[in-house]
Amino acid sequence: MSKLEQLLTQIAQNKLGIETLETRRSDSLDFHDVAVWCLRDALEAAFNAGLEQGRNANPSDKANT
Template identity: 45%
Template sequence: MRPPNAAKEAIMNDALFAEIALEHIGITTLESRKRDDLDFYSVAVWEVRDVMRSAYLAGYAAALRAAQGAGPALPTERHTLTGEAWLGAGEASDYGDDPNAYTVTTLPIPEVELLSYRWQERRACDVLIPRAIQQRRID
């Protein structure tokens, strides 16, 4: 479940992502402008690495601040698994017909949004979401 201030946090994250994109690869906006010449960029692998590193470190710093009580509490989500297979968001009781289902608490898993893209759905369910749950599990 998202905390009440999730919309505010999303706006803050979007601003941070835009700042990182501008700083590292010169992208002036992350908003879609519906034109290939405005929405597609050619970037070097080291620039992608630097962007990913900056975003990771920003999240890591936010987690440290939250753990020390110096920042807002991190939002959490509940996900149900059976073994390493992701069944879906929510509680194991929602999957009552599977006695091996169990619930874990994680930091947010935005990879779940990939399920709305048919071409990414299988990869998201089989690889990306289970890996994200392993990385962000907190119980």
């Protein structure tokens, strides 16, 4: 699992109560009711993780974007 997949899974688990982001081919396992405030928290966590990644990137990495 890539670092990004690990991060997204961790956010889904901590903010949305979703065990995995893997498709399990079952409606009861693949579809979730999520409160809007939980969704907002998850989106904010992902955004902040992106900011942190950008701050920690090497200057040469930033020049290539």
